[in-house]
Amino acid sequence: MYAVIKTGGKQYRVASGDKIKVEQIAADIGQEITIDQVLAVGNGGDLKIGVPLVSGATVKATIVAHGKHDKVRIFKMRRRKHYQKHQGHRQQYTELQIGAIAG
Numbered sequence: 001m002y003a004v005i006k007t008g009g010k011q012y013r014v015a016s017g018d019k020i021k022v023e024q025i026a027a028d029i030g031q032e033i034t035i036d037q038v039l040a041v042g043n044g045g046d047l048k049i050g051v052p053l054v055s056g057a058t059v060k061a062t063i064v065a066h067g068k069h070d071k072v073r074i075f076k077m078r079r080r081k082h083y084q085k086h087q088g089h090r091q092q093y094t095e096l097q098i099g100a101i102a103g
Contacts, residue, residue, distance in 0.1 A: 004040040041103040057103025061096040
């Protein structure tokens with residue numbers, strides 16, 4: 001059984017037992033959360049698609065860790081204008097362990 005969930009402005013296809021990295025969620029490590037924004041639920045050949053959400057469908061997940069992704073380097077330059085700008089960014093994430101999918 002799998003589900004397509006929406007969190008942090010992005011969509012993820014998850015199955016029971018998967019580990020995914022999503023945008024940071026304000027919760028403690030080890031805490032179990034319920035994701036109720038489920039866009040689709042599939043089981044083999046059977047697929048339920050929501051309009052836009054599947055009613056009554058939920059995904060339970062446990063927070064495994066918080067962290068930061070690798071640094072993304074931004075470099076801007078205008079040729080012949082003596083303009084160069086260096087910038088870096090590290091996006092924070094939350095790692096989830098997907099548990100039960102109900103729907």
